[in-house]
Amino acid sequence: MSRVITVRVQHEDFDLARELADLRVGADEAGAIASFVGTVRRSSSRGEVLEAMTLEHYPAMTQSSLEAIAREARERWPVLAVCIIHRVGTLRPGEQIVLVGVSARHRGDAFLACEFIMDYLKTRAPFWKKERTAQGAYWVDARAADTAAAERWQAS
Amino acid sequence: MKITIVYFAALREMLGVSREEVELPDGVARAGELRAWLAQRKPVWGEALGPGRNIQVAVDQTLADAATPLRDGVEVAFFPPVTGG
Numbered sequence: 729m730s731r732v733i734t735v736r737v738q739h740e741d742f743d744l745a746r747e748l749a750d751l752r753v754g755a756d757e758a759g760a761i762a763s764f765v766g767t768v769r770r771s772s773s774r775g776e777v778l779e780a781m782t783l784e785h786y787p788a789m790t791q792s793s794l795e796a797i798a799r800e801a802r803e804r805w806p807v808l809a810v811c812i813i814h815r816v817g818t819l820r821p822g823e824q825i826v827l828v829g830v831s832a833r834h835r836g837d838a839f840l841a842c843e844f845i846m847d848y849l850k851t852r853a854p855f856w857k858k859e860r861t862a863q864g865a866y867w868v869d870a871r872a873a874d875t876a877a878a879e880r881w882q883a884s
Numbered sequence: 885m886k887i888t889i890v891y892f893a894a895l896r897e898m899l900g901v902s903r904e905e906v907e908l909p910d911g912v913a914r915a916g917e918l919r920a921w922l923a924q925r926k927p928v929w930g931e932a933l934g935p936g937r938n939i940q941v942a943v944d945q946t947l948a949d950a951a952t953p954l955r956d957g958v959e960v961a962f963f964p965p966v967t968g969g
Contacts, residue, residue, distance in 0.1 A: 766969050783968070784892060784893055785968070786890070786892055786942070786945070786961060786963070788945050788959070789942060789945035789946075789961070792945055792946075793945075793947075814968060814969075825969070826968070826969050846969060849968060849969045850966075850967075850968065850969040851965075851966065852947055852966065853966060853968045853969070854892070854942070854961070854963065854966055854968070855966055855967065855968025855969070856892060856893035856894070856963070856964065856966060856967050856968070857967045857968070858893070867893055867894040867964065867967075868967045869965075869967070870938075870964070870965030870966065870967050
């Protein structure tokens, strides 16, 4: 039986099909499963060839931060189950970084909750990316577009 | 009061410290006051934590802001804007 909120912060890769299947266990009334997977692009944020990306995090805070975001999604929409998996450590181009999965009776709630969780995760969850290219290693800057995306949910 | 401060990512690299325990002077009772007090330490601290810099703060693992009060034994984290996901 799956839990209503599943949050994991881990080094290992995740199996998307298995995680989405787990979301459906115990959610018999779910007519909709919406999901998002974030992956490592082959080019860095500066347009160079990316060799590797390292994700640092605040271990004492990441789990609770993601759980709080998941709880808020469930308060805003009639969501049945939420899964958030976020990897840390060193990743290569093409690898999976994050999974957000949401089940609900109807697709509107599932889509919105999934997008909300990603927008809040991008601006509130304590992770930081460092990119390594042939030119050296540098920290990725936060994007104004992410802040704007998160702010839209505060008006609604 | 005595607190723990942790620093992450580019901020940690710039300051050269990841964790410290400090005894706060009178008058430093909120996160914003702590940041201003730290910014006075040395020039690099002012560059890193000065008013123009975009720095986020958490108190006991919850996102906070300048007005958030501090208590004895809390853990305060300073970090650049997050870039997960």
